[in-house]
Amino acid sequence: MSSKDQLILDTLFRDIVKFYSSSQTSLVTLDAIIESINDLECDDEMFAPQLKEVCSIITNSQPRMFPIDNLIILFEKELENNDYFKDKDLTTKKSGTIEIIKNLIKRLEHDMSELAKQGLEHIEDGDFIVLHAVEEPVELLIPEAKKMGKEFEVLILRQESVKTEQVVNVMEQNQIKYTVIPEWDLIHFFDKVNKLFIGAYAITTDGKFVSDSGTSNIVSECHVHQLPIYLFAPVLEITPTFSRDQNIYLKEESETAGGVDFTLISHSSDIVSLDLVDHIITDQGEVNPENLAEHCTV
């Protein structure tokens, strides 16, 4: 495996997840693998090593990204069950592999749809919901609730421009009433808002969840102000691994302010304790954080 290839894919994941939820990023990645298999030209015996390399790069991404990480583990298991289509010609190997990926896509789409259904029960008329990034609630829940005729409003906490623009786009497309404020201005809205909806990149079995940068601050502030916090994630985002194994990416950039050069350090994602979350909603309904391992799919 080339470290350059790993770096390229890591960068792409970090960029794409700015405008898609981790579930949608996983779907996009699976589609990309199908397209790539179709375009691949290699010797029969090189097909399996190439697939293994792609799987290894995805499961070692910085940060680790779920559900794709778990889906790739399931994909590899399925390939092993089929002995990587050994002794078959390349065309059969390709079609067999694509079939497995298509099934995983169907499974994820089903889970996302179920998550939306489960989530709808937690949106009521008159709600004023806090959102901050393009996560599962923004992509799946909020538009679905609007389509069902529920009347509510959202408060968007401004993040990196690309993230906030995308959240605003979703609200505009679905004609949902929204207000945008800087993240640090939330303190002035606690008498108006009544829920915080967030998503995750991963839920770890040590009682943490990995999420978009900025989540930790918002969750902590909302917890202090006793605002109910809802975490929406398909069970495919639950991993048996620990939070310390999530490959959080640390970025160092040179910046200049007022003629002074300095190094800006930032992380790709936050690690937040599930103790601060009031409700964990999955495609299988609300789950108890103490029973997370039972819901782990791999």
Place this chain on the structure above:
Amino acid sequence: MEHAVEHSSALIPILVFLVVYAGITFELVNKAAAVLTGVGVLVVLKVTTEHHAVGYIDFETLMLLTGMMIIVSLIKESGFFTIVSVKIAEITKGSPVKILILFSIVTAVMSAFLDNVTTVLIIIPIIIELTRGMGLDPKNYVLSQALISNIGGAATLIGDPPNVIIGSKVGLTFNQFIVNMTPAVIPAFFLALAYIWFINRVEFKPINTNLTKLVSVQLLLQKIRFEFANIRIDKTLMIKSLSCLILAIMLFITQTMTGLAPGVVALGMSMVLLLISNANVEHVLEEVEWSTLLFFTGLFILVGVLEEYGVIEWIAHNVFLNIGDDPYVIVLTVLWVSGIISGFLDNIPFTITMIPIIHLMLESNPIPNDILWWALALGACFGGNITMIGASANIVSVGIAKKYGVEISFIDFMKKGLIVTFISLIVASIYLIIFLKVSL
């Protein structure tokens, strides 16, 4: 002295011209400010009067440039170029050779019918995004697009500023440019592309044997689609603006039948577009490169004054008319001198200066079929590729690349630009020799 300059006061316009030229070439001051300051000095020193100066301005060129700038800015606003760029990126599927070839074809065609600067402004960001995302070095791709834009722009009357000036001031039509320039431009394009591929062939290896790279490309395309396609697409404006561009080109082509000069057509169609599109005129006018138009205006006056004082005639007789009367030598001298000088000095002032000189050369040695004008046009356009200061598109390309963190030095540019120019000028020489042989 038979062709002496009119009187000793010609020293002032010569001095002003040289100082302005140096200021422009070494980018010491803004181009427009430099030439207009020069004009101001000439008027204050009573070398010419303001009323006289206005008479030197070629309004046909200014009308053509203004009109095309307005049309292009509205096409750009409609999102058309974004769609085209994303589609090409999708078609290449990340193949390095396909990226080079397809983007080069699009750059060449766009440069021929739009201006080169607009073309590179659209193409360079997406090519950097695409190649960098794939882990390739964007430098060669940026350089190739800058070089190709200058070659492609040579094909039409509206493709490159030297052609706009020659066409307007000499009265050559759009069709004449296409018919007489493309036989040199097309082989020059393919040979330049082949050279760029050959010297970087290791980088252009196919990626379809590597699944990881293919997956990365697919994800990268998804990212590009999102980033570039998130720009607002205005279908109505797109249809209207493209229709006006097509109509303008049709009117350029039928110029001999309609009798409408390209400047009138371009400005006329741009006004029609402004009216039918309900565009925000103030916003559109902000997109017009006024500094370029003022630069042209000032240059016309500076060269006009030099002409008035007999300086141009003196250069023609003492430099270009001393090369004998062999038409082959004359044509090739104009081509290569134009090519080499345009590489180191801005090709716009050079072309404006050369036009009266070529007129004088043609008086002494009539060369058929406007071949001397084609030699000037090919030399000025192709020569712009020698250095990064040779053409506006080069400066803009290097500037955008720098903004994206891709450093291209003067030497980096010249290493490739010099050979590409040499190849193009050889192609142009062969073409002009054949053309002359057939014409004589």
